[in-house]
Amino acid sequence: MSTLPDDSKAGIETEARRTRTPPAPRPDGRTDTGGGRNSQWAAAKTVASATLVVFALFVTWGGIAPLTEPRDTDGYYMSDPVVVDRPSAAVVTTDMDLLRG
Amino acid sequence: MFLPKPDDIRVQSLGARPESIFLGIAPSSEVDQFLDDVAHDQIIEWAANRNVLAVEYTPQDGTVSSAPPDRETFWAASVSGSGQQTLDWTIQRGDWTAVIMNTDGSNGVRAELAFGALPQSNWDTLHRTSFAIGLVLLAGGGLLMYLGLRRR
Numbered sequence: 001m002s003t004l005p006d007d008s009k010a011g012i013e014t015e016a017r018r019t020r021t022p023p024a025p026r027p028d029g030r031t032d033t034g035g036g037r038n039s040q041w042a043a044a045k046t047v048a049s050a051t052l053v054v055f056a057l058f059v060t061w062g063g064i065a066p067l068t069e070p071r072d073t074d075g076y077y078m079s080d081p082v083v084v085d086r087p088s089a090a091v092v093t094t095d096m097d098l099l100r101g
Numbered sequence: 102m103f104l105p106k107p108d109d110i111r112v113q114s115l116g117a118r119p120e121s122i123f124l125g126i127a128p129s130s131e132v133d134q135f136l137d138d139v140a141h142d143q144i145i146e147w148a149a150n151r152n153v154l155a156v157e158y159t160p161q162d163g164t165v166s167s168a169p170p171d172r173e174t175f176w177a178a179s180v181s182g183s184g185q186q187t188l189d190w191t192i193q194r195g196d197w198t199a200v201i202m203n204t205d206g207s208n209g210v211r212a213e214l215a216f217g218a219l220p221q222s223n224w225d226t227l228h229r230t231s232f233a234i235g236l237v238l239l240a241g242g243g244l245l246m247y248l249g250l251r252r253r
Contacts, residue, residue: 046249052242060235063228066220076111076217082156084201085211086142089167091158091201093144094129 107192111217112199114186121204122212123170124188125179132198135173139163140208167206 072078084091114122127135140163148155171181177197178190181204201212 042249046246049242049245049249052238053246056235056238056242058235059231060239063230063232063235066228067225067232072111072217074111074219076109076219078111078113078215078217081115081213081215082147083211083213084156086158087209088140088142088160089163089202089206089208089210090136090139090141090170091144091210092132092136092141092198094196094198 107218107220108222109189109191109219111219112188112190112201113215113217114201115213115215116185118211119183120211121181121183122186122210123179123181123200123202123204124186125170125176125200125202126188126190126197127173127176127179127200129196129198131173131175132200135170135175136161136163136167136200138165139167141167142210166208167202169204169206170200170202171204 069077112124112126114124141161142158143161144156145159146157148157170176171179177193178188180186180188201210201214203210
């Protein structure tokens, strides 16, 4: 257990601050205060928030769009009418994916 | 619209034609046998062009007349009659063929058709949940953006 008095601890901390390497001077003579890094972080957060908003718009639209498509009274999604007019005896289809169980 | 495999499909004959029309769905092997050497047209492509559904056919030649289709017993689902007819069918495993004919099997098939699909029962719940999650994310994202821009 440490037996150093509180004053001594404060002295060590002050010494450490004193011996910290100062930031290298910028070519333009101004002092680098770290503000650039902060503004980059803020910009990154704004971009992330905007990305979240765009993603949320997709999820919202994906949820609401199918529910607004017109359906018949039994809940079926119906195609537009198509006229089938052929001289033969039958018209057949296996082309609808739905018919392949 | 993209629809995952639905529970049921619907084939509907519209219009008020006096002629009687037959709609049926049966295993493909049974239909092939039934229409063997009977002139018929196979739909090979459905294409939507400017909201109009266009159909392409492959004609199959034949030399014999068809028997009336509603006398056959192999249909998994069928309806016939004049005026609007609605055929509903619950999707099953296997290869199936949908058939449109005159009820008496005569040549000259003319019908105005619409096709429908009933989505699976959890379809609405899934999309309502997606909508709710989207709204929550939208509110959260909007709030974060507002806070981020306000601090600048």
